[in-house]
Amino acid sequence: MSARFTGKVAIVTGSSSGIGQSIAVRLASEGASVVIDYHSNPEGAEETQKKIAAAGGGKTITVKADVTIMDDVKNLVEQAWQQLGSCDILVNNAGVEKHAPFWEATESDYDLVLGTNLKAPFFLTQRFVQKLMEAKKPGRVINISSVHEDMVFPNFASYCAAKGGIRMLMRDLAMELGPLGITVNNVAPGAINTPINASLLEDKPKLNALLNNIPLGRLGTPEDVASLVAFLASDEAAYVTGSTYFVDGGLIRNYKEQ
Numbered sequence: 693m694s695a696r697f698t699g700k701v702a703i704v705t706g707s708s709s710g711i712g713q714s715i716a717v718r719l720a721s722e723g724a725s726v727v728i729d730y731h732s733n734p735e736g737a738e739e740t741q742k743k744i745a746a747a748g749g750g751k752t753i754t755v756k757a758d759v760t761i762m763d764d765v766k767n768l769v770e771q772a773w774q775q776l777g778s779c780d781i782l783v784n785n786a787g788v789e790k791h792a793p794f795w796e797a798t799e800s801d802y803d804l805v806l807g808t809n810l811k812a813p814f815f816l817t818q819r820f821v822q823k824l825m826e827a828k829k830p831g832r833v834i835n836i837s838s839v840h841e842d843m844v845f846p847n848f849a850s851y852c853a854a855k856g857g858i859r860m861l862m863r864d865l866a867m868e869l870g871p872l873g874i875t876v877n878n879v880a881p882g883a884i885n886t887p888i889n890a891s892l893l894e895d896k897p898k899l900n901a902l903l904n905n906i907p908l909g910r911l912g913t914p915e916d917v918a919s920l921v922a923f924l925a926s927d928e929a930a931y932v933t934g935s936t937y938f939v940d941g942g943l944i945r946n947y948k949e950q
């Protein structure tokens with residue numbers, strides 16, 4: 693594979709599992725040095741490192757950072773600069789969802805979902821940008837949002853609020869950061885085979901109903917998402933900013949307002 697990211701440094705939040713792990717492996721396998729962020733799963737972060745080594749990928753460091761804690765957010769960017777000498781690409785991937793009918797949703801779950809999926813990308817991007825401004829360097833921000841930045845998801849109101857929020861955050865920052873040479877885009881996955889969907893994968897009738905709504909007839913893989921992220925992080929996407937790119941097997945096209 694070509695080394696599109698030689699000399700580049702990327703942070704991928706939540707890269708000890710699922711989509712984040714695949715993105716870290718993909719960017720590193722194309723030459724990037726990668727900061728593997730993990731929250732509570734050091735074994736997962738080690739697994740990501742091993743997969744990168746097996747793929748002959750670039751340098752990696754692992755950093756424990758809970759992206760809902762602002763000191764951790766600052767430290768994550770600091771570690772990239774201190775240990776790897778730069779930070780050119782930020783992938784805001786860490787995310788959580790909480791299922792509850794709206795009238796039963798708790799404040800603590802709301803804070804967790806909004807804190808992880810929206811507040812964390814906001815302040816992580818801010819720190820990423822501040823450092824790039826000091827260094828007078830361009831950069832790439834890619835947020836892993838969801839089809840639910842646009843498509844309703846009953847019983848997941850806080851998740852929809854966060855993903856809808858990150859759609860507008862991305863659009864706004866593309867305007868503000870464009871003059872600095874920093875592009876900002878969202879990658880919006882549909883249904884991807886990862887731990888976040890563990891209960892869905894066990895519920896065959898629900899899974900089959902979902903598959904019937906996906907024109908390509910299958911769940912996505914983390915690698916499907918990583919390919920799109922790699923494109924947006926690469927020089928080939930130099931003129932791409934301010935939009936959402938869906939990787940959903942066509943799910944969003946088959947969607948009717950409920």
Ligand code: NAI
Binds near residue numbers: 708759760786808887
């Ligand atoms: P996952 O559960 O494997 O990954 C989520 C990652 O976020 C985990 O590594 C977890 O440790 C990390 N994380 C959670 N809270 C954190 C915190 N406070 N600090 C640092 N890291 C934290 O699930 P998946 O599917 O890989 O999710 C990745 C992203 O993709 C999420 O933003 C999710 O909303 C989004 N997504 C996933 C879809 C799917 O079908 N799997 C569909 C649409 C969007």
